[in-house]
Amino acid sequence: MWALIEPLPPPWPERSPGPRPVSDRLCPQGILFVLYNDIAWQLLPLGLGLGFGSGQACWRRLDRWQKAGVFDRLHRVLLAELHAYELVTSPDGPG
Incomplete structure (x- = not known):
């Protein structure tokens, strides 16, 4: 996936102030953890060794990605994958 x-x-700026950003691969896990568990961003657990950084870091990444259109593109990519495996059909397409 x-x-x-x-x-x-979008690529992370090479010279950005502050600490090194949390991995793009781990942030979606933190974002999903917050949304799935319906908790406030500041309650994202840091001490469990899950590695997705602070709630603030995940929220900032969510905000950055929303502004960059990442989720719109992800939606299109996932729909294309589902269509390729014939797991979903378009209302105006075959099926």
């Missing part, structure tokens, strides 16, 4: 997502986020 990561192979589909990896090319979508």
Whole structure:
């Protein structure tokens, strides 16, 4: 699944202030953890060794990706994959 997502986020600026950013691969896990468990961003657990960084880091990445259109592109990529495996049909297409 990561192979589909990896090319979508914009590259991180090489010279950005602050600490090194959390991996693009781990942030979606933190974002999904917050959404799935319906918790506030600041309650994202850091001490469990899950590695997705702070809630603030994940929220910032979510905001950055939303502004960059990452989720719109991800939606199109995933739909194309589902169509390729004939797991979903378009209302105006065959099926």
